[in-house]
Amino acid sequence: MLATPVDAVPEGTDLIHEPKWDGWRCIAFHEDDRVYLQSRAGRNLTTYFPDITRAVRTLPPGVVLDGELIVWERGRTNFALLQRRVTAGRGLLRMVNDHPAHYVLFDLLAAADGRPVLDLPLSDRRAQLERLLGGAPAQLTLTPQTTDMGQVSDWLTEWTVATGIEGVVTKRLGSRYQPGRRSGWWKFRRHLTTEAIVAGVTGSLHSLETLLLGRFDRWGRLRYTGRTHPLHTDQRQELGLLVSPLRPLQHRRATVVHPWPQPLPASWSGQLDRPEALRYVQVEPTTVVEIEADMAFEHQRWRHRVRYARARPDMSVYDVPLLLGEVEGYFDEP
Known part of the structure; x- marks a missing residue:
């Protein structure tokens, strides 16, 4: 079952709220052994999470669970450690030992006897799930729920910073579980408005498609930090007047080159489903833009594409927050 994106957390007496975890959505089936x-x-x-399969095996056969796979590191979720499970190879067991995964559960699709419970109200499925997890291994965790909007506010202000959750999922207490449908569930992602430097574009200088963004680190190096969603027509026209092609400069007989490789390595985007390198147009890194980004910021990059808001010709590139660290650089306001 899917959730519909919304711009504000829904409110109502028949609604319940849960944290939106930053991990991999996962359905677990326990059939016999x-x-x-x-x-x-x-x-x-299955192969990448032997620690979770062992934990699920302690539950009665027949159960089908829905939840989120996450890995904690120093009190925060770490999405990159999830991705490394897939590429760990012979180092998988060591990674499992050093960075065990947790399965945060929020729904029950089939009961202990294998009987489907999809048509039951969410409140009934939740009650059965709570009973099922009584005495379960610590790696199987029941996600918190609340009807208190004050608690929701705390999640969005305190938990997003402290634990790395992405936002809030709101569900109708009487909703059935409908696989593949967006009915009765909503998701709200917390976003941050901040600035970045344009150092590349896809498409062409005459027809911009997306922006490649960067920030300076503390040593003055311009680091790649992410990419925008496709631009609208008016945004392309606005930015087309501001960005300019890279101008090679002479410095001690050497040409000062763009600080990023061409094409952009696939590993920089962090997308496992699109492993190809990205060809782009390098531009003078002199244009500052305001963007809206979600909370998924790891290894000095926004994991998801960000939204372009507006150009900031009033700002110097040296006014843009520095990359001081994964958390500090992200929340440090100019």
């Missing part, structure tokens, strides 16, 4: 973990896209994740 076999456990199968399936991603939202239908991918088999």
